[in-house]
Amino acid sequence: MTTLIDLKRLGGVKAPAGFAGRLMAHVGMADSYASFETVLGTVYVAWNRQGVSAAARSASAAEFEEWFRKDVGRQLYAADPPADLAAKISDELEGRRRLRFDLRGLTEFEQAVLRKTREIPRGEIRPYGWVAREIGRPAAVRAVGTALANNPIPYFIPCHRVVRMDGQIGNYGGGGPEAKRAILDMEGVRVTRMEELARAGVRYQGVKTTKIFCYPTCHTGRHALEKNIVWLHDEASARAAGFRPCKVCRPGAVAS
Amino acid sequence: MDGTERMFERMVNEHQHRVFALSLALTGNRHDAEEVAQDTFLRAYRALCTYSPDRIRELKQKAWLHRIALNVVRNRVRGVRPRLVELNGSEPDHSPGPEAGALLKADIDALATRVAALPARYRDAVVLRHVQELSYEEAANALGQPVGTVKSNVHRGLKLLRGEEDDHAD
Numbered sequence: 361m362t363t364l365i366d367l368k369r370l371g372g373v374k375a376p377a378g379f380a381g382r383l384m385a386h387v388g389m390a391d392s393y394a395s396f397e398t399v400l401g402t403v404y405v406a407w408n409r410q411g412v413s414a415a416a417r418s419a420s421a422a423e424f425e426e427w428f429r430k431d432v433g434r435q436l437y438a439a440d441p442p443a444d445l446a447a448k449i450s451d452e453l454e455g456r457r458r459l460r461f462d463l464r465g466l467t468e469f470e471q472a473v474l475r476k477t478r479e480i481p482r483g484e485i486r487p488y489g490w491v492a493r494e495i496g497r498p499a500a501v502r503a504v505g506t507a508l509a510n511n512p513i514p515y516f517i518p519c520h521r522v523v524r525m526d527g528q529i530g531n532y533g534g535g536g537p538e539a540k541r542a543i544l545d546m547e548g549v550r551v552t553r554m555e556e557l558a559r560a561g562v563r564y565q566g567v568k569t570t571k572i573f574c575y576p577t578c579h580t581g582r583h584a585l586e587k588n589i590v591w592l593h594d595e596a597s598a599r600a601a602g603f604r605p606c607k608v609c610r611p612g613a614v615a616s
Numbered sequence: 617m618d619g620t621e622r623m624f625e626r627m628v629n630e631h632q633h634r635v636f637a638l639s640l641a642l643t644g645n646r647h648d649a650e651e652v653a654q655d656t657f658l659r660a661y662r663a664l665c666t667y668s669p670d671r672i673r674e675l676k677q678k679a680w681l682h683r684i685a686l687n688v689v690r691n692r693v694r695g696v697r698p699r700l701v702e703l704n705g706s707e708p709d710h711s712p713g714p715e716a717g718a719l720l721k722a723d724i725d726a727l728a729t730r731v732a733a734l735p736a737r738y739r740d741a742v743v744l745r746h747v748q749e750l751s752y753e754e755a756a757n758a759l760g761q762p763v764g765t766v767k768s769n770v771h772r773g774l775k776l777l778r779g780e781e782d783d784h785a786d
Contacts, residue, residue: 364746366727367727367731367742367746367747368746368747368749369724370637370640370641370724370727370728370731370747371634371637371638371641371746371747371748371749372637373633373636373637373640373724373728374633374636374637375632375633375635375636375650375653376636376646376650379632379636379650379653379654380628380629380632382654383628383632383653383654383657383658384625384628386654386658387624387657387658387661389621389624389625435625
């Protein structure tokens, strides 16, 4: 027997938990997020229909939400990730580029810095000045540093691969210099060796047989025999010694 | 966030439960109900983006959302189901609160299934009048039908729900 009271109770049904969040994400007004277990430990990742919008190794979901709302300035709701996102995230962290990113809300300069930074291969490092020169703003080295410090998607946009030329590893928004060192180490960069070279004033590695000079981590110079390697201190002396810059890592102004 | 988005967010917070309950009574299961409710708000959002501020201010949100939801359900029946994003995972379980003691979730879902199985014209009338508790005038407005038609459809719908063949009850 159906009574009007029963029908009224049917009218009192509540929307399921998370309904408003899924809806906001669906119309594009909010981002979704979830936590993922990765080689870097637990990483919170936010995404929307444009792509991944933020990442952080926050201590808790609440901390991530608070940081995201303040820093990115959009609403954020916990959600079940799309089926393939976890696989894409671990691929990305292992050096296969599979993610799209949402960089809306950043300035054009910041976007240019981050896009350029994404081109640095896993296992390699570049100085801040390289990013500045590559995006056509060679004098804006400090601004590059600031843009990288505010990278909303660390680990995935590899700001840890941009380091100082003087042998210091440089700041890192994704957990400080120690975290930066640990991630580079995991990616196969011999961090201590690189710091020693930098402190000794060495900037480039030249290969006598090819007459090409590279950044020391450039993969094209990796297979040179030890006896053929010369350590170079600056671009002018490298060119004077008959070396030309590598066309892959582009350590100097492109040869004329 | 601009004005329309803030306004939409308020509208979702205020009406999400009502729209979901309506969708559940019209579709008879929670999965379809979430799709219908989500699609209802999505259409509302798209419409709001095209409306002038005056039109938005004068909008009778409740009646408007009811009309959209009814249309969404009708369109699904016609087979023009709009593509929706995949809704991941199982639905979160809502344990019955103290007020639902008399009617457990399973009973509510069973009732929703029975209501949703009514012929559309009776179902819509019964749901608006007795599930959503609109007045006959409001229900008639939402359905675009005369009040008398709605009254008689509600009456017949209730009789069908109660399994009565003859006209001997209220």
